[in-house]
Amino acid sequence: MREGHIGVDESGKGDFFGPLVVAACYVGPEHLAELDGVRDSKKLADGVAKKLAATIKRTCPHKVLTILPHKYNDLYRQIGNLNRLLAWGHARAIEEVLELQPCSQVISDQFADPEVLKRRLFEKGKRIELISMVRGEQDIAVAAASILARAEFLWRLEALSKEFGVDLPKGASPAVVAAGKRFVERYGREALDKVAKLHFKTTHNVLG
DNA sequence: TCTTGCTATCGCTAACAACG
């Protein structure tokens, strides 16, 4: 790596409970020594991801964008399409990191329409090369961003569980439906907006 | 033996093409 670049990734996209988190992280050659052990967050235990996240935050210019369920549901209604919502979030995180550390290259995971994100970045007049690749998390900056996003998602999900006194599991499994039913029993169906992504089919399973 | 790590499977999302 001769020059540094920015990596972006998101977490919480497939989880019924909890926020959607988008993170962008700049990694330059000068950071590599500090980032030992940084790889795709999916290959790391939750605890390891949290520790590495602290290291990354100490080392690299970064931005973590947390969209809590209430805001997420609101944005989803406005935007109507998860890809555009993701593009919006990615662009915002990237722009903030560019303010901290200008550079010319951004690498993201493959997602359905990279053109949307490219257009958004170019609108701002930035001369940025956006590389959208399958298994982008093999890149260290994308891996670092995935860890930041993952750790933040875990912390926020724990915070929500604590706040409402209901254990909110990851993913969208039967355990998630059961937890959703318990939550609604205690707080009513309107309150679901505060902890869950309502456009999932899981919502019908919880309320039905 | 016990602990890793990889892979297959499943459920969830969205986009797109083919079809009735």
Next chain:
DNA sequence: CGTTGTTAGCGATAGCAAGA
């Protein structure tokens, strides 16, 4: 038009294989 199947990404989980 709407439905259905395919492709593709994400997360969770179980089971098997390889290494300490």
